[in-house]
Amino acid sequence: MNLKISKYDPSVDSAAKLITVSVTYTDKMTVLEAIQFAHETTPIAFDYSCRGRACGRCAVMLDGKPVLACITPITNATHTIEPLTGQPVIRDLIVDKREAHNSITARYRRTRSTSMTDVEFNTTYDTNVIDQINAIEWCTRCTVCTAGCPAYKANPSTFVGPAEMLAIAYRFYDPYDEGNRVVDAVQAGLWNCIMCGQCDNLCPQKEIKRVTQIWKDLRAAATAAGYPNPNA
Numbered sequence: 001m002n003l004k005i006s007k008y009d010p011s012v013d014s015a016a017k018l019i020t021v022s023v024t025y026t027d028k029m030t031v032l033e034a035i036q037f038a039h040e041t042t043p044i045a046f047d048y049s050c051r052g053r054a055c056g057r058c059a060v061m062l063d064g065k066p067v068l069a070c071i072t073p074i075t076n077a078t079h080t081i082e083p084l085t086g087q088p089v090i091r092d093l094i095v096d097k098r099e100a101h102n103s104i105t106a107r108y109r110r111t112r113s114t115s116m117t118d119v120e121f122n123t124t125y126d127t128n129v130i131d132q133i134n135a136i137e138w139c140t141r142c143t144v145c146t147a148g149c150p151a152y153k154a155n156p157s158t159f160v161g162p163a164e165m166l167a168i169a170y171r172f173y174d175p176y177d178e179g180n181r182v183v184d185a186v187q188a189g190l191w192n193c194i195m196c197g198q199c200d201n202l203c204p205q206k207e208i209k210r211v212t213q214i215w216k217d218l219r220a221a222a223t224a225a226g227y228p229n230p231n232a
Contacts, residue, residue: 001025001074003038006082009091016089018080025076032058032069035081035093045092053204056142059084060093066147068204085147086156097143100163104141107167111179125175132214136170138205139163145199145210151192159189162199162210169214172221185218186227 001023008016021038035046048058051070058069061082087095146152146161159165165188172181197211208214222228 001034001076002078003034004078004080005035005038005042005044005093006080007044007092008083008089010089016082025074029074030070031060031062031067031072031074031081034074034079035060035069045090045094047094054140056140056144059142059144059147061085061147066144066202068142068144071204084143086143086152087147097141100143100146101141103160104164104167107164107184108170110171110174110177112176113178116176120176123175129173129175132173132217133170135207135209136166136173136214138207139166140205142204144202144204148198148202150196150198151189151194155192159192162193162203164188165190165193165218166208166210166214169218172218182218182221182225182227186222190215190218190222191229191231 003021003023004018005021006016007019019042021042023034023037032048032051035044038044039046046058046060048070049055053068053071056068059066060069061067061084062069062072062074063080066084081093083089083093083095087097087100090096141163143161143163146163149159149161151159152161165185168181168185168188171177171179172185193215195211195215199210200212203210219229
């Protein structure tokens with residue numbers, strides 16, 4: 001199996017280049033395993049930790065498609081492996097996600113003007129809301145969804161991308177949050193999402209259903225609050 005792997009050191013290279021590395025294919029091999037075998041003969045800078053879709057660090061582009069390398073099977077053929085698009089490249093397959101993670105983290109912060117009360121603590125909330133919160137907590141912030149989002153690629157200034165929108169949705173469902181997450185979502189480009197479902201297709205965490213439920217919930221709430229689709 002031949003792998004065309006992106007090599008780039010910004011301190012010495014003016015642009016990235018593809019090198020070809022031959023790897024012996026084994027049954028049920030993952031993209032991460034292929035990269036590790038390639039690294040044994042040709043030094044490659046790449047990132048990973050958990051090897052089980054829990055950390056999100058190993059996201060790369062496989063033949064132009066964003067994937068989580070640790071759980072994505074690879075076939076016995078010629079493949080191109082490049083760093084995840086949309087992020088600055090630190091070296092080879094490692095990208096700098098600090099700016100993206102800082103933005104996502106800011107969206108996840110709970111907004112409160114007062115301390116929580118005993119009544120709030122003891123209130124039983126809609127199980128559907130709790131189920132959505134639990135599902136979103138599967139997100140590892142790998143940003144695979146944003147890397148493959150057509151709306152984000154077309155104009156990142158008008159749509160923050162699925163990963164950041166998901167963080168807004170998390171607090172939208174949070175019964176203890178006092179922020180106006182509907183306004184946050186609209187300002188972040190809720191209506192500029194084209195509802196193509198690509199984020200659902202790409203996300204390695206199949207527990208999360210964005211287009212089929214979360215985005216629709218946000219849009220319904222926006223319409224009810226007087227922020228209907230301006231493009232309709």
